Amino acid sequence: xxxxxxxxxxxxxxxxxxxxxxxxxxxxxxxxxxxxxxxxxxxxxxxxxxxxxxxxxxxxxxxxxxxxxxxxxxxxxxxxxxxxxxxxxxxxxxxxxxxxxxxxxxxxxxxxxxxxxxxxxxxxxxxxxxxxxxxxxxxxxxxxxxxxxxxxxxxxxxxxxxxxxxxxxxxxxxxxxxxxxxxxxxxxxxxxxxxxxxxxxxxxxxxxxxxxxxxxxxxxxxxxxxxxxxxxxxxxxxxxxxxxxxxxxxxxxxxxxxxxxxxxxxxxxxxxxxxxxxxxxxxxxxxxxxxxxxxxxxxxxxxxxxxxxxxxxxxxxxxxxxxxxxxxxxxxxxxxxxxxxxxxxxxxxxxxxxxxxxxxxxxxxxxxxx
Numbered sequence: 232x233x234x235x236x237x238x239x240x241x242x243x244x245x246x247x248x249x250x251x252x253x254x255x256x257x258x259x260x261x262x263x264x265x266x267x268x269x270x271x272x273x274x275x276x277x278x279x280x281x282x283x284x285x286x287x288x289x290x291x292x293x294x295x296x297x298x299x300x301x302x303x304x305x306x307x308x309x310x311x312x313x314x315x316x317x318x319x320x321x322x323x324x325x326x327x328x329x330x331x332x333x334x335x336x337x338x339x340x341x342x343x344x345x346x347x348x349x350x351x352x353x354x355x356x357x358x359x360x361x362x363x364x365x366x367x368x369x370x371x372x373x374x375x376x377x378x379x380x381x382x383x384x385x386x387x388x389x390x391x392x393x394x395x396x397x398x399x400x401x402x403x404x405x406x407x408x409x410x411x412x413x414x415x416x417x418x419x420x421x422x423x424x425x426x427x428x429x430x431x432x433x434x435x436x437x438x439x440x441x442x443x444x445x446x447x448x449x450x451x452x453x454x455x456x457x458x459x460x461x462x463x464x465x466x467x468x469x470x471x472x473x474x475x476x477x478x479x480x481x482x483x484x485x486x487x488x489x490x491x492x493x494x495x496x497x498x499x500x501x502x503x504x505x506x507x508x509x510x511x512x513x514x515x516x517x518x519x520x521x522x523x524x525x526x527x528x529x530x531x532x533x534x535x536x537x538x539x540x541x542x543x544x545x546x547x548x549x550x551x552x553x554x555x556x557x558x559x560x561x562x563x564x565x566x567x568x569x570x571x572x573x574x575x576x577x578x579x580x581x582x583x584x585x586x587x588x589x590x591x592x593x594x595x596x597x598x599x600x601x
Contacts, residue, residue, distance in 0.1 A: 233534070233565040234287040236280070240264050240273050242556030244305035246313060247282075247548035248326055257283045258548060259292075259326055260564070262556050263302030263315055275301045277315065277324060279331050282564060284552070293330035297322075305544075306373075308366045314373050316361030321375055323387060337393035341379055367411040372396060374417065376406050382419060384434070398434060403427050408452040420453045420463075448474060454506050460491070460526070462512060466500050473497040475504075475512070475524065493528040507547030511567070513555070515542025521555045523547070523567060537563050 243264040260280045266273025276296040280289045300318035308314050311326040312334070319341060323334045341359030363376035373385040382403055384396035401417070403409070409419040417429040426440040444450065448465040451473070455461055461478045477493040500517040507513070511531070514522040519538035523531050538557035545555045553565045 232287060233563060234282075234289070235561050235563045236289045237561050238262060238264075238278055239560060240266055240275070240278075241301075241543075241558045241560055242562055243301065243303050243543045243558075244315075245544045245546055245554050245556040245562055246305050246307060247546060247552070247554055248307075248311050249549075256285060257281055259311075260289075260554060260562065261305070261313065261324075261326070261331070262544075262562055263305050264543075264556070265297065265301030267301050268299060275299065277302055277305075277331055279326065279329075280562075281329070284566070287564070295324065295331040295333060304361065304364045306364045306366045307368065308373065309368050309371070314364050314366055316364045316375060318360050321361060321364065321373065321385065321393075335387065335393065337385065339375060339377055339383055341377060363406075363409060365410060372411070374409060374411065376403070376409055376419075380404055380406050382406065382409055382417070401429055401434060401437075407450050410453055410455050412455060418453060418455075418461075420450045426453075445474065451501060452504050454504055454512070462504065462506070464501055464504050464514070468500065471498070471500055473499060473501040473514075473516070475501075475514070475528075477526070477528070493526070495524050495528045495530070497522065502541055502543060503545055505544075505546045507550045511547050511550060513545040513547050513553050515545040515555055515557075517541045519557060519559070521545065521553065521563070521565070523553055532565065532567060534563075534565065537565075 241264045242262045245260065245262045248259045260282050261277055263277045265275025275298060276294055279293045280291055282289055297317045302315050302317050304316040306314050313324045315322040315324055320336050320338050322336045325332045325334055339361060359378040361375050361377055365374045375383045380403055382401040383399060386394050386396045403419045403421060405421050407420045409417060412418050415430060415432055417434060419427045421427065426442055428438045428440060430436045444465060447467045447469060451464045451466045453461065453463055459479055463476045463478065465474045475495040477491040479489040479491055499520060501514050502517055503515045505513045512524045519540060519542060521534045521537035521542055525531055537555055538559050538561060540557050540559035542555050542557050547553055551567055553567055555563045
């Protein structure tokens, strides 16, 4: 069972949050995106919807405009608070009273450069933007990655104050994705098949881990799906194929990531991934396809016609709903357990047929020889 909604602007990020109302079954969906420049006529900002699983219907609650800049990324900070990347700015947003509230914001400085040609590159750096945002719900740290290949760490002491964590910036060349590992490690992945691990209470240690990636593939994203499992999503643009590899991170500091032997190959180029609490992995592809894979590399959902354009964001809510957003201006909610139940029903039918066959053979044998 699935429900699709047109939101009126290209969607670049989606998240879900449990509703605080008396209706415990319903939940909120927040999506960000936009058309960029004001003259495009396409709105920019964050839209808040209420989704009712009983009717599979959407109710629009509020739209928080970001004016001339599209919202490119979104991450949960804690509870019903979120952090969004809006051009050079980082917003802290909360859901309350069935609407979105902008609590505070800060701005990353893209005007400087660590290179010798800083003056020559100043104009280019000034056009930088926040590409990724990730939050550690335990420590409250906010991590942003910019187009200038710098990972910035932020601390918000209250609703109004922002402060750069010490150290304020971590330099990563050609960054693809980044994630928190516990409270004192940051894992950043580079496109040239390497991983940078920052560790220590002030992230003062920097280790480079070389990854054994199949020839022709590049890293697209990294996800921590549990305390001891890491997912690397790879793409081969020439062959138009993608590969998802499962690793153990128990020996991350000593010998790098240890392959578990579990993998999943996709025909087409993936764009984004997300995980659920029970290690379900959602995958969105450039051709509009949406998949869901379990920890054994088994596909439990493959919707090849989910969206008409590229899937830009996916998430799994409460291990029951896969939510996807697309550049075609739609969000799609799919109930996952329906597909699991269908698989179980097929197995049940097969077992019933086998038992009936056995009963028939036994009866035939008894009739013939007794």
